[in-house]
Amino acid sequence: MDREGQNGFRIPSGCAVSAIFSKEGTRRSGEEIIRSIAMMHERSNGLGGGFAAYGIYPEYKELYALHVFYEGKYSKEQCEAFLFEHFDVVNLSKIPTRKSPAIQDEPLIWRYFVEPLHTKLSESQLDPDTFVSRCVIRVNSGIDGAYIFSSGKDMGVFKAVGFPEDVGAFYRLEEYKGYCWIAHGRYPTNTPGWWGGAHPFALLDRAVVHNGEISSYDANRRNIEMYGYRCNLLTDTEVITYILDFLVRRRGLSYEEAANVIAAPFWSTIAAQEEAEKRRLTYLRNVFSGLLITGPFSIIVGFTGGIMALNDRLKLRSMVVGEKDETVYIASEEAAIRVIQPELERVWAPRGGEPVVIRLHPTAGEKEG
Template sequence: MCGIAGLFLKNTALETRLGALMADMLNVLTERGPDSAGFAVYGSGMPGCVKFTVRVQPGFDVLSLPAKFDATVAEHGDHAVISVPAARALELRAVLERRPDVTIVSTGNRMELFKGIGLPEDVGTRFGLARMSGSHAIGHTRMATESAVTTEGAHPFSTGADQCLVHNGSLSNHNDVRRNLIREGVHFATQNDTEVAAGYLSHKLREGAKLDEALTSALNDLDGFYTFVVGTETGFGVLRDPVACKPAVMAETDDYVAFGSEYRALAGLPGIEAAHLFEPEPAKVYFWERAA
């Protein structure tokens, strides 16, 4: 069984602690998914720039890109975050997509996404999660029961700018949904059903739906047992299927909203003793948003 966690900060004074808090939440869930882990952090964006989070193989000189594209590069192990002026983004994407030794993990103005094989603590340490800051973050630790243990198959999945999703459960109609989305121009990198859910929501958002509206539509279009935690540039959403057999608990205070596959993921958060604790109801969309 996979473990998922999410933290949405209402109090900007906590933003420098976001990564450390998320690391603690994710590390607690180690037993739920020891094969691989990943997380997405919504930090500060640079006006007029696009961030590419990429995974690079030995031989690709990511540090050569700044001189060619007026970019900045921050290395995180075998991942790197490349910030490039928006006017050069398509040009950079074309170069990266031609390279067999580079994988584009995510794009966006604020989101950075990292994932890899290993325990949550090891993956978080590898990428420096505890030092990251921002407004919200989601994370996942994976038990690969139906597929190979690979970095590509690890969560979160991102199929749109500043959009990502983690998932505990399984979809029964993901192949039909995938085929329909491919006809609509949605591209997939893996056979993972979670990527289909991410692609579905991204497609709805591109059509003009808000996150809460897209999640409501998912109740009709996605079959299976699932709990979704979703991030966008300004929003954070949670949805359980109508049966809601997968465990979930949430906490809300004046400072934050937090989600965990079990309470112990929340137990170390500041002020948790005074938080409103609740189990999200089946088939109900929970959604929070704030200005970018």
């Protein structure tokens, strides 16, 4: 099967994004997010749709949940051999799907709940997250026909070639319950029809959906590849995911600080700040200058216990945030929020480069919604 990024070909795309987040940790089914993203049908072209959901695997919350596409039996055998060699596989099964004429040519789709084998982990001298991320990168770049598209704990990515609402139905998302849902409808200029190319793009528990085509792509790619990442898909979302993983997990920046790197303020804006803030912003922009992202983007990043929305610093893409009680809604268009929550207490469009970071309330219990 052809995949994106093969032979160095890069496919630009536009998109729709949407997200629902419960600050109290209230878990809701996938129905609402499907209705929200479906509202923006015009922003997708049927060549990719997907979702990420957090808090959906409470019974396995200490295990890494791997979602894997296989082209066929052979790639499955190879990948499973690799997984059994490196992980203790606690549970494995096909991911349940619902046949639909809107979704064609599906690969084999499997799910594994795993933890790194202690011997392998100590041999590698890595922390578990780094160990898992390296294994994911190895499978995705080394085993032909196998692709791990979700690898976090107590979260999962569900994506396919098709319109997002059809993808949601295909994966039976009404049967999952999460405190955070993120959705994406893709509008690529063209595609080889490879499911791995749909979004969200995720590494460990960090899932990114993105709208826009960034112009700094190759500068960012060549910079992040210095730190062990391999951008196989040549998509913006992939490189943004790796950049956030690098800045937040490996360099220890907060999401707000990471936003000051990837959507750094203009020098003229920095110059107008008071001295300490000026130094801080100059420092971040200078030290990580290769990770500044220019060109249009709006992104939503999901992670365990939180979510970040961020626009590029010129605000070349649209994004609206709405709040009602303890629930936060984010979408490319206000209508996509109103369709599921007409009564919003507050609605605003975040300014370019200004991150909106929402976290679970510290006392949030995971309630059924």
